Amino acid sequence: MYDLEAIERMFHEFFDPRLGELAEEIEITEDLLEKGKTIHIPFGFFKYRLVLEGEKPVLRIRVTTRMDTNMIYLVDGEKVRIRDKMRR
Numbered sequence: 001m002y003d004l005e006a007i008e009r010m011f012h013e014f015f016d017p018r019l020g021e022l023a024e025e026i027e028i029t030e031d032l033l034e035k036g037k038t039i040h041i042p043f044g045f046f047k048y049r050l051v052l053e054g055e056k057p058v059l060r061i062r063v064t065t066r067m068d069t070n071m072i073y074l075v076d077g078e079k080v081r082i083r084d085k086m087r088r
Helices: 005-025
Strands: 037-041 044-053 056-065 069-075 080-084
Touching: 005 037, 005 056, 005 069
Parallel strands: none
Antiparallel strands: 037 044, 044 056, 056 069, 069 080
């Protein structure tokens, strides 16, 4: 139904250098619209799911660690937007 290749390409371009081998575990499929997934990372977790912004799918990622990281990343096929949940 949705073309998720551009989102997956943008995700790997941005996160592969940061997550290394953990990024290889992540597949962007339409199943993520119904249920998100969680990967445990050192000192925290990496939760991701697809959400719709209008008619467009966007990958929403939340990274939380004990080291004061609480970030939300929104990945579409063109860019990655970042919000720091600690600084509102």
